[in-house]
Amino acid sequence: MISARNIVKSFKDVRAVRGVSLEIPRGQYIAILGPNGAGKTTLVEMIEGIQKPDAGEIRILGKSWSTDEAHLRRIMGLSLQETAYIDKLTVEETLNLFASFFGLGVDVAPRILDLINLADKRKSYVMNLSHGMRQRLSIGIALINEPEILILDEPTTGLDPVARREIWDILVDLKKKKTSLILTTHYMEEAEYLCDYIVIMDRGSVVVEGTLEELLTAHTHREVISFTASDRRGAEAFSRVEGALGLVWDEKSNRGHLSVRDIVTSLPRFLEAVEREKATLLALECRKMNLDDLFINLTGRHLHE
Amino acid sequence: MNKPFFNLVALQFKEFFREPEIIFWAFVLPIVLSWLLGIAIGSGGGTVSGRAAVIESSEATADYWISWIARERDSSRGEHAIDFPILTRDDAIVALKKGEISLFIERIPGSDSLRYFFDPRSGEAQMTYLTLERSLDGARGTASPPSEVVALRIQGTRYVDFLVPGLLAMDIMSSALWGIGWALIEIRIKKLLRRMAATPMHKSMFLASHFVTRLIVNALEFVALFVFVYHQRHHLSDDASLGSVLQLPSLPRVGDSDRSEASAHDARRFDTEHLQRGGGLRPGRAPRVRAGGTRRAFLLRRHEAIQMVLIDRGARDATAGARISR
Numbered sequence: 001m002i003s004a005r006n007i008v009k010s011f012k013d014v015r016a017v018r019g020v021s022l023e024i025p026r027g028q029y030i031a032i033l034g035p036n037g038a039g040k041t042t043l044v045e046m047i048e049g050i051q052k053p054d055a056g057e058i059r060i061l062g063k064s065w066s067t068d069e070a071h072l073r074r075i076m077g078l079s080l081q082e083t084a085y086i087d088k089l090t091v092e093e094t095l096n097l098f099a100s101f102f103g104l105g106v107d108v109a110p111r112i113l114d115l116i117n118l119a120d121k122r123k124s125y126v127m128n129l130s131h132g133m134r135q136r137l138s139i140g141i142a143l144i145n146e147p148e149i150l151i152l153d154e155p156t157t158g159l160d161p162v163a164r165r166e167i168w169d170i171l172v173d174l175k176k177k178k179t180s181l182i183l184t185t186h187y188m189e190e191a192e193y194l195c196d197y198i199v200i201m202d203r204g205s206v207v208v209e210g211t212l213e214e215l216l217t218a219h220t221h222r223e224v225i226s227f228t229a230s231d232r233r234g235a236e237a238f239s240r241v242e243g244a245l246g247l248v249w250d251e252k253s254n255r256g257h258l259s260v261r262d263i264v265t266s267l268p269r270f271l272e273a274v275e276r277e278k279a280t281l282l283a284l285e286c287r288k289m290n291l292d293d294l295f296i297n298l299t300g301r302h303l304h305e
Numbered sequence: 306m307n308k309p310f311f312n313l314v315a316l317q318f319k320e321f322f323r324e325p326e327i328i329f330w331a332f333v334l335p336i337v338l339s340w341l342l343g344i345a346i347g348s349g350g351g352t353v354s355g356r357a358a359v360i361e362s363s364e365a366t367a368d369y370w371i372s373w374i375a376r377e378r379d380s381s382r383g384e385h386a387i388d389f390p391i392l393t394r395d396d397a398i399v400a401l402k403k404g405e406i407s408l409f410i411e412r413i414p415g416s417d418s419l420r421y422f423f424d425p426r427s428g429e430a431q432m433t434y435l436t437l438e439r440s441l442d443g444a445r446g447t448a449s450p451p452s453e454v455v456a457l458r459i460q461g462t463r464y465v466d467f468l469v470p471g472l473l474a475m476d477i478m479s480s481a482l483w484g485i486g487w488a489l490i491e492i493r494i495k496k497l498l499r500r501m502a503a504t505p506m507h508k509s510m511f512l513a514s515h516f517v518t519r520l521i522v523n524a525l526e527f528v529a530l531f532v533f534v535y536h537q538r539h540h541l542s543d544d545a546s547l548g549s550v551l552q553l554p555s556l557p558r559v560g561d562s563d564r565s566e567a568s569a570h571d572a573r574r575f576d577t578e579h580l581q582r583g584g585g586l587r588p589g590r591a592p593r594v595r596a597g598g599t600r601r602a603f604l605l606r607r608h609e610a611i612q613m614v615l616i617d618r619g620a621r622d623a624t625a626g627a628r629i630s631r
Contacts (some may be wrong), residue, residue: 050427050499073503083495083497101505141500
């Protein structure tokens with residue numbers, strides 16, 4: 001349904017997107033995952049037709065922005081990162097304003113208010129809404145034209161777990177309506193919970209993509225020894241422990257992330273190395289690799305850096 | 306060298322110059338604006354403030370007068386460049402009403418002295434009068450009889466008459482500039498503009514909405530200011546200052562030519578009647594100066610006019626005082 005080929009976009013001093021290709025089938029929930037500055041927003045804004053790629057081609061349902069803008073605007077709903085709506089307008093007035101842009105009447109607002117669970121706030125000024133409520137309003141505006149394609153750019157960033165869960169509930173409900181969703185996030189659990197297909201980006205490129213199962217089966221034969229030390233001492237020795245596949249060391253927090261083939265074999269060797277190097281461990285955890293660990297392995301960085 | 310004060314000052318300059326649009330708003334716009342205003346206000350050419358019409362006269366004028374005008378015309382380097390259009394009396398009155406000249410002069414028939422016609426409430430006219438008188442004082446012999454001043458009352462020549470329409474224009478300009486400009490910048494900063502552009506909303510409709518809103522707001526502002534000025538006209542001055550502005554396009558024309566200039570007395574009476582009939586011009590009310598216990602309505606001697614000027618301005622200048630006593 002959405003196909004992007006070799007998309008490149010640079011700004012003055014940043015190569016924001018470096019040749020990304022994506023194929024997104026209809027009716028799926030897609031998460032684009034990555035740390036800040038990975039190029040998620042730039043990529044998504046090019047799909048939304050807000051920015052033009054320097055090179056590459058984007059087609060949505062076989063149409064392109066240069067020839068079918070009016071049509072694409074009607075079938076797409078979107079929520080940008082950090083949009084501030086008009087402070088002194090009420091929630092209902094804001095919805096009516098955007099409904100009018102789509103040629104829709106005032107009858108749409110009550111349905112949207114129910115959907116985003118803001119019916120009791122419909123007379124409140126936007127300035128008096130909490131951050132979570134504003135994000136829900138933003139999603140409500142995105143849903144106003146019953147879009148075939150919904151694109152949400154970091155809808156839950158900075159929200160507390162309760163507010164985040166409220167947004168997830170809205171999105172899970174929408175799934176029944178066969179809406180397609182592209183969601184950017186830097187929360188792994190959000191991608192796991194909501195989405196069928198996951199694209200992990202870092203520094204303008206796609207690092208890995210696939211369904212949740214694909215990603216997990218491809219990588220879960222690995223296991224992880226995650227630890228926190230008092231200093232860097234012994235790091236060299238740890239990376240040479242029997243069965244070790246790679247060590248990612250975070251200088252700031254002195255956190256080590258050692259992926260191994262098999263914990264049962266590697267853990268005793270690891271502990272021996274700790275004793276031999278006179279390193280001090282503050283925390284130690286062993287587990288099967290999850291998406292967070294996968295990201296660290298693929299990029300050498302933590303997702304929330 | 307990392308002082309908080311220095312950093313705070315630097316911060317503001319950085320904030321300023323790192324926003325490239327600012328260069329346009331802060332530097333280019335004022336220059337363009339003052340250029341445009343210069344064209345608008347300066348139209349008509351010359352310094353309006355220094356225009357004194359000379360009434361055509363078939364009589365030969367005294368030598369000093371002709372030579373002085375010639376000299377003054379040649380050198381516009383004087384501290385007051387005064388332009389002397391030669392007009393008929395009727396044209397001079399119309400020009401006075403329109404504010405094209407600030408006073409007009411005629412020679413008192415049968416004498417070398419001058420008669421000035423102006424509205425003493427106009428600072429500009431007073432200035433022109435005083436400048437002319439000073440220059441002429443040096444040019445003619447002390448034996449000449451003194452000049453006469455006829456105080457007229459003309460609507461729309463005072464500073465406030467210039468001020469109110471100016472304020473109105475300024476108001477509309479700034480409200481349009483900031484009302485639209487700033488509103489757009491603000492919703493752009495909020496990224497709302499981007500969000501709206503991502504809907505099927507027509508961009509032309511968006512701009513038109515700002516335009517129409519400003520039009521309505523400006524109309525309301527105009528009415529409010531108009532009503533205020535209209536009600537305050539007796540406080541601001543004796544005449545409706547805005548009213549006089551609105552009268553401009555339909556100035557009554559003073560057209561009678563059945564005058565004779567037999568004597569100063571006749572001329573004076575003619576002035577009174579003639580000007581009264583003309584509507585826009587009225588003979589001056591008695592100044593707050595008493596001469597010999599009687600209030601003299603129309604014709605003032607020169608020193609009386611100067612006294613009036615001083616009283617109006619509240620000045621107590623010793624040199625001027627000396628001139629009065631002369």
